[in-house]
Amino acid sequence: MLHTLKMLVIAVAGLWLGLAGTYYAVERGEDGGVGTSFLFGAVKAGPWTGWPKSGTRDADPYARALYARNGETPLGITEGLSFLARADSSGAPLNPACDYVLSGAIPPARFWTLSAATPHGKPLPTSSNRNGFTSSELLRSADGGFEIQISASARPGNWLQVNGGQPFLLMLRLYDTALSANAYSVVAQAMPSIVKEHCR
Template sequence: MLKTAFLTLLTLAIAIVGGAGSVWYLLDSRQGVDAYRIGPWTAFPDIGTAEADPYSAARVAREGILALGRAEGLSFVAERDSAGGELRRECAYAIDGGFPTARFWTLYGADASLDVIRTGKERPAALHSREVVYRTDDTVLIAADHSPRPGNWLMLEGSGKLYFVLTFYDTPIASSTGLSDVMLPTIKKTGCHA
């Protein structure tokens, strides 16, 4: 009888710890049931809709974020560069390429909670579509670094994990068919500070 009670308690403990651990992993992971990947960028197109999977809905509720609906826009998050390396705040990156059609887009460097990195200066680590310099072929080269760079510069400070958040507002790619042929910029590490 004691053996049966012990096995029952052990089974319950494994089930509770395993279940809670798997839910915690899915809520913290940038991979998910509805994740859509384009190169290093990941989006959850259904996150602001009634069709969102339960984990996405729980992530929105837990983090207190205001998710965009399909008619409003779509956010992409990158936690790795195009070569698969983890993004770090002490490194420099070149974000290079074209951006899909959108009325407006923003790009910012973020911490682990996806909040914009506060630099302690007047400007945060953020850029938007109306302040960047475009090439003649409508592509953009953005240098993300601690030190100022000519052209488009996204200021980074500190050390630790880094995320880039790219949000498109009022864009056709937010529709279910619009994601099939989207090209997003690449992220290449150009060096690291000691």
């Protein structure tokens, strides 16, 4: 009798543990996505992380479960690659009270976009209703370089508005890029850096 009861308790505990693990893996947490950090096949380059395999036939089971749970439609591998940053180049989490400068190289792509999103991946609500930037809009300096100011208050030049009070993450999407699923090693130098300026 005691034995059966013990077995039942173990079975229920095992079931609960297993489902809790699944929940933890596919439910994006408040900090901006516990789930994604568990996916296999992540490519890290500086502050950026991408999942090039998620848009192929070889997407891993965790990626498939996560996308099914959230109703997401990742980019197919021929369409492009997307990268996500939750921290700056020093590794500190992006702080909505701080200004950042994004600069450096962007891997070759026909078009790219940079946008600010909430930790759950929704476009960040801003007073200007603008929360993204396309490669066509970018103003370059005379030497071909560029800087994008990420700030809650207006900046001259390339300004990506964020919302002072709301946590955000950055998404860089490379469309029609020469980087393929096989080019797994996106070197950190080829991706733009995100450097913290002053904080309020």
